[in-house]
Amino acid sequence: xxxxxxxxxxxxxxxIGTGVAEFWKAALAGTSGISxxxxxxxxxxxxxxxxxxxxxxxxxxxxxLDATQAERLDRHAQFGLVAAREAIDDSALKxxxxxxxxxxxxxxxxxxxxxxxxxxLTRLYLELKPNRVAPGFIPAITMNSLAGLIAIAHGAKGPxxxxxxxxxxxxxxxxxxxxxxxxxxxxxxxxxxxxxxxxPLVLAAFGTLRALSQRYNDxxxxxxxxxxxxxxxxxxxxxxxxxxxxxxxxxxxxxxxxYAEVAGYAATSEAYNMVIPQxxxxxxxxxxxxxxxxxxxxxxxxxxVNAHATSTVRGDEVEIRGIRRLLKARANKVLIxxxxxxxxxTLSAAGCIGAIATTMAIQSDVVHPTIxxxxxxxxxxxxxxxxxxxxxxxxxxxxxxxxxxxxxxSLVLKRYD
Amino acid sequence: xxxxxxxxERLRTTVAKELKQDVSSITPxxxxxxxxxxxxxxxxxxxxxxxxxxxxxxxxxDMQGFVKVGDVIDYLRxxxxxxxxxxxxxxxxxxxxxxxxxxxxxxAAAQRVTPTPKAADAQSRxxxxxxAAAKKAKPKAAxxxx
Numbered sequence: 001x002x003x004x005x006x007x008x009x010x011x012x013x014x015x016i017g018t019g020v021a022e023f024w025k026a027a028l029a030g031t032s033g034i035s036x037x038x039x040x041x042x043x044x045x046x047x048x049x050x051x052x053x054x055x056x057x058x059x060x061x062x063x064x065l066d067a068t069q070a071e072r073l074d075r076h077a078q079f080g081l082v083a084a085r086e087a088i089d090d091s092a093l094k095x096x097x098x099x100x101x102x103x104x105x106x107x108x109x110x111x112x113x114x115x116x117x118x119x120x121l122t123r124l125y126l127e128l129k130p131n132r133v134a135p136g137f138i139p140a141i142t143m144n145s146l147a148g149l150i151a152i153a154h155g156a157k158g159p160x161x162x163x164x165x166x167x168x169x170x171x172x173x174x175x176x177x178x179x180x181x182x183x184x185x186x187x188x189x190x191x192x193x194x195x196x197x198x199x200p201l202v203l204a205a206f207g208t209l210r211a212l213s214q215r216y217n218d219x220x221x222x223x224x225x226x227x228x229x230x231x232x233x234x235x236x237x238x239x240x241x242x243x244x245x246x247x248x249x250x251x252x253x254x255x256x257x258x259y260a261e262v263a264g265y266a267a268t269s270e271a272y273n274m275v276i277p278q279x280x281x282x283x284x285x286x287x288x289x290x291x292x293x294x295x296x297x298x299x300x301x302x303x304x305v306n307a308h309a310t311s312t313v314r315g316d317e318v319e320i321r322g323i324r325r326l327l328k329a330r331a332n333k334v335l336i337x338x339x340x341x342x343x344x345x346t347l348s349a350a351g352c353i354g355a356i357a358t359t360m361a362i363q364s365d366v367v368h369p370t371i372x373x374x375x376x377x378x379x380x381x382x383x384x385x386x387x388x389x390x391x392x393x394x395x396x397x398x399x400x401x402x403x404x405x406x407x408x409x410s411l412v413l414k415r416y417d
Numbered sequence: 418x419x420x421x422x423x424x425x426e427r428l429r430t431t432v433a434k435e436l437k438q439d440v441s442s443i444t445p446x447x448x449x450x451x452x453x454x455x456x457x458x459x460x461x462x463x464x465x466x467x468x469x470x471x472x473x474x475x476x477x478x479d480m481q482g483f484v485k486v487g488d489v490i491d492y493l494r495x496x497x498x499x500x501x502x503x504x505x506x507x508x509x510x511x512x513x514x515x516x517x518x519x520x521x522x523x524x525a526a527a528q529r530v531t532p533t534p535k536a537a538d539a540q541s542r543x544x545x546x547x548x549a550a551a552k553k554a555k556p557k558a559a560x561x562x563x
Contacts, residue, residue: 072458
């Protein structure tokens, strides 16, 4: 089965804070990072169905990056670089003491450089100057752009690739890192999920797809409300999450602080519908079951589920159905929380940020609240969902991330001691 | 003379703007790649800005001669005094128009050594690496990367 794999560093850029300490404090406090959509040049905002977003408001690229990177890199890449650097610092990984080819980078990127893509496309058509298109456009919009930037920034010469599975990209990146280390392709993998797609086109398109909340445009902080009867769609968020994964022997050898173990992973396709999950939740249950088997554990051992729960009417219901189907009686005992209640749906970053929230829960014996959970929807009601933080010593946790294109992923994190 | 100084001043200001640095920190002796730390893409962005500022078009072959800020100043003085751009195809569309050839090659070719006789073939001419950016890498490595 290969070596055990542990998490030794964390980094995050999120609508409720940049840096894990700030993020976790805000998550426990039940802070909402959802705000009114910023102006999109001359576009009529009132024509947008959803006008609330989980924007990273306090992010100053110049404070973190050099002047040209701050000006030229796409926003998702800036988020990803900053989160990666925090995670590396946190793990005390010293690249000059590592064999560079044994340190890989795996990125989850679903939308890539949408901000830059929209800007350059618009500029080209408005200005009609093909000779002035940014020369950095192509190396920025290829999905592996961020993975390359991180490798260059840190001299990580191991396996370097990008997983693009829409909203589960970040979770798949963690899972693939687990596989890479187990199979001895690398000793350390810098994993990052990043997205920054709050753009005029993307917000409009998720809106016309009827995926977004539109009932709370005047009360942004109430818009993201997983499992609540009043939920009506997800809130588009942005951010990045980074984790340092490494083999247990490697972490021990360098006496790294160990947060938790990444014990299992499963990746499946529902082969069902591009944007709607299979109603009965059987596919989600199967994915979670496979991840638990991979982790050599079983449903009765699960203490906590960091749910995908985006706050869509159907998605939340189906996920709870899947959890009930798999965990049976245990479903009434597990704690469940939806990180998206605070930050919205950060797309490719979601799986990584969910894994970070889970890691912090394992570390601190408390799970963060699901905010706006005021009127439990009977269709997806379970006793372990709460609008307050819940204390519990967590030994085994599931992290779910499901994506458009009918794809599912589940991770199993375990307490390490 | 005054006109000449104007060119130097305008160029230094343009470079300073592009690099978001104080104009006093840019001297003609600074090398674009080594001192000012421009990579190949930065160099192209800088050329865009210079072309806009001085209202002219700089052929890729000419850019290859730019190592120091002073080289660009000299070049602009010549061009502004009426001297044409060096190579014949100055009416040809600048490289950036064809994404399959020059722009990207620039990035790849940026590490080539200063043109050897061999490098002066058609292929190397198609790669508009500002020579400023061309530095030190061994030809073998450059080829492998390309």
